[in-house]
Amino acid sequence: MTHVVTSNCTGCRFTECVTVCPVECFHGDAERLYIDPGLCIDCGACIPLCPVKAIYDLVDVPAAQREWIAINAERAAPLPVMRAKQAALPDAEAQRVALGFA
Amino acid sequence: MAVQAQIAIVGSGPAGFYTAEALLRAGLDCSIGLYERLPAPYGLVRYGVAPDHPKLKSVTAVFDRIAADPRIRYCGGVEVGRDVTLAELEAHHHAVVLACGSPIGRQLGVTGETLDGVMSSATFVGWYNAHPDDAAVQPQLDHPTAAVIGMGNVAMDVCRLLCTDVGNLAGHDAAPAALAALAGSRVREVHLIARGAPGAAKCTVKELRELGALPGLAVRFAREAAVFEAGEPTDLVSEWRALAARPDPPYIERTLHVHFYSAPVAFEGAGRLAALRLRDSSGAATTERVIQCGLAVTCIGYRGRPPAGVPLDDRSGVVPNAGGRVRATRAGSRAGLYVVGWLKRGPTGVIGTNRADAVETAACVMEDLSGSAIEPRAGSAAIEALLRARAVRPIDFAAWQQLDRWERERGLACGAARVKVSGLPEAYAVLDAAASTPA
Ligand SMILES: Cc1cc2nc3c(=O)[nH]c(=O)nc-3n(C[C@H](O)[C@H](O)[C@H](O)COP(=O)(O)OP(=O)(O)OC[C@H]3O[C@@H](n4cnc5c(N)ncnc54)[C@H](O)[C@@H]3O)c2cc1C
Ligand code: SF4
Numbered sequence: 001m002t003h004v005v006t007s008n009c010t011g012c013r014f015t016e017c018v019t020v021c022p023v024e025c026f027h028g029d030a031e032r033l034y035i036d037p038g039l040c041i042d043c044g045a046c047i048p049l050c051p052v053k054a055i056y057d058l059v060d061v062p063a064a065q066r067e068w069i070a071i072n073a074e075r076a077a078p079l080p081v082m083r084a085k086q087a088a089l090p091d092a093e094a095q096r097v098a099l100g101f102a
Numbered sequence: 103m104a105v106q107a108q109i110a111i112v113g114s115g116p117a118g119f120y121t122a123e124a125l126l127r128a129g130l131d132c133s134i135g136l137y138e139r140l141p142a143p144y145g146l147v148r149y150g151v152a153p154d155h156p157k158l159k160s161v162t163a164v165f166d167r168i169a170a171d172p173r174i175r176y177c178g179g180v181e182v183g184r185d186v187t188l189a190e191l192e193a194h195h196h197a198v199v200l201a202c203g204s205p206i207g208r209q210l211g212v213t214g215e216t217l218d219g220v221m222s223s224a225t226f227v228g229w230y231n232a233h234p235d236d237a238a239v240q241p242q243l244d245h246p247t248a249a250v251i252g253m254g255n256v257a258m259d260v261c262r263l264l265c266t267d268v269g270n271l272a273g274h275d276a277a278p279a280a281l282a283a284l285a286g287s288r289v290r291e292v293h294l295i296a297r298g299a300p301g302a303a304k305c306t307v308k309e310l311r312e313l314g315a316l317p318g319l320a321v322r323f324a325r326e327a328a329v330f331e332a333g334e335p336t337d338l339v340s341e342w343r344a345l346a347a348r349p350d351p352p353y354i355e356r357t358l359h360v361h362f363y364s365a366p367v368a369f370e371g372a373g374r375l376a377a378l379r380l381r382d383s384s385g386a387a388t389t390e391r392v393i394q395c396g397l398a399v400t401c402i403g404y405r406g407r408p409p410a411g412v413p414l415d416d417r418s419g420v421v422p423n424a425g426g427r428v429r430a431t432r433a434g435s436r437a438g439l440y441v442v443g444w445l446k447r448g449p450t451g452v453i454g455t456n457r458a459d460a461v462e463t464a465a466c467v468m469e470d471l472s473g474s475a476i477e478p479r480a481g482s483a484a485i486e487a488l489l490r491a492r493a494v495r496p497i498d499f500a501a502w503q504q505l506d507r508w509e510r511e512r513g514l515a516c517g518a519a520r521v522k523v524s525g526l527p528e529a530y531a532v533l534d535a536a537a538s539t540p541a
């Protein structure tokens with residue numbers, strides 16, 4: 001089991017989530033974050049912090065988002081660890097509103 | 103050369119470790135003494151998190167990595183306020199960070215709370231997790247009915263422990279005495295009692311789901327209509343509804359009775375708990391209900407117990423603070439004294455919440471230390487000298503790791519992940535025995 005960052009994160013990257021991850025298993029590229037399934041301990045701390053509900057427990061990932069399970073697993077580990085909150089991407093606020101999380 | 107900052111951290115739970123990490127990562131030139139009263143580190147990760155959640159406990163690998171930094175001197179078996187005073191720590195360090203957690207179970211304040219058979223979650227959880235302070239606890243499991251008061255994640259843990267097959271608990275790190283007692287438990291009916299509405303329960307969907315998933319568990323609602331109150335259901339309310347709507351298991355081992363809008367009025371019995379009296383807290387009914395039960399566990403929160411000399415807010419049970427700086431009075435802070443974790447925020451959040459919180463407290467320490475030049479202080483070397491003079495023997499991290507191996511080996515013999523050391527006397531005996539046997 002693990003937790004998975006799904007599509008809503010792309011292009012926003014509000015990194016609130018990384019500040020509470022007890023094992024620092026978030027990795028990121030310029031666009032978004034991924035969770036390393038080998039490290040995540042399923043504590044659920046990150047879920048309520050994400051302003052765009054991008055993170056799901058593996059068992060709750062909606063059908064349309066299931067591709068992200070494999071993408072997180074493949075991409076996370078080689079990318080740098082994200083430990084501290086980063087500046088959100090410039091379009092993050094607009095994207096949040098567009099996604100319906102005003 | 104700049105003076106090295108001497109920092110003392112009191113308590114080695116998540117908040118203590120994450121504070122040490124945050125200070126080191128922020129680039130502070132410092133030496134950190136990390137003091138822990140128990141023979142083992144990790145705080146409630148070891149003594150709070152339920153035995154059937156082993157994956158969560160693997161977070162201790164992160165704490166081990168932090169402890170490996172040579173700038174941290176870990177001293178287990180040292181209680182601040184008993185073996186060394188807070189004033190002594192303050193005299194020898196530039197900053198003292200209190201990360202002592204909130205170990206005292208809150209009281210309901212109703213009559214009968216001191217009856218035999220009524221206990222707080224702090225005690226009950228300490229019992230099944232082999233906390234040295236709770237070794238003598240013996241919960242009454244000889245009556246078919248138990249009550250659990252409160253609806254946070256701790257209440258969910260306690261219900262799950264009472265309703266699960268003991269086979270699901272064995273193999274991890276629960277206290278062997280608790281496993282034996284639970285194996286002989288006669289508890290078949292567990293009443294879960296909350297003052298408020300289904301949506302107001304503080305538990306997470308995940309914990310509720312886990313409880314509901316126990317094989318052989320039937321779930322009943324004292325007032326099922328409460329679960330289907332009008333309004334857009336939250337994820338949590340949807341979970342309650344799913345529980346209410348599902349069929350009973352083919353074979354009922356135990357039954358969970360859920361009571362919303364119910365407030366305890368009194369625990370009744372002669373010396374020993376016999377019944378719990380409830381009143382309706384929604385205002386809809388005036389009649390009281392009585393549940394005959396032999397055990398009641400109150401899971402309504404925790405209060406801090408900081409070392410003597412530290413202010414504690416009576417209402418909230420935390421140390422008054424501003425972002426982690428301890429406030430001595432309404433206006434001023436007490437220079438050099440900080441607080442973090444449950445003692446700062448109260449018993450909320452999960453393990454990782456303490457990481458973000460520690461970053462905040464560490465930033466206060468950094469800011470205060472960078473303001474002016476500091477004079478040299480002796481730090482943990484002075485404290486260790488005091489301890490030696492008092493014949494207190496600190497358990498350093500290498501010694502803890504030796505105890506850790508011993509616990510795992512002892513676990514192997516009975517098919518468990520580990521059997522925890524019972525307290526400081528046993529810890530010293532194990533370390534002495536290891537020292538006297540040639541490797
Ligand atoms: C029953 C229970 C179950 C939980 N389950 C989960 C869960 O499943 N998932 C999750 O994410 N979180 C869980 N938590 C929450 C988590 O354990 C806490 O968020 C976290 O442990 C708080 O960290 P802390 O460092 O502030 O306090 P603690 O973990 O309590 O650590 C405080 C440490 O300070 C030491 N100490 C106290 N006073 C002194 C003194 N005077 N001198 C020296 N040392 C001292 C104590 O011995 C202890 O080791 C649970 C909590 C409880 C109570
Ligand atoms: S908080 Fe949500 S949107 Fe922001 S980086 Fe984390 S997962 Fe992505």
Ligand code: SF4
Nearest residue numbers: 021040041043044046
């Ligand atoms: S569930 Fe916990 S461990 Fe996993 S990514 Fe989220 S915060 Fe980190």
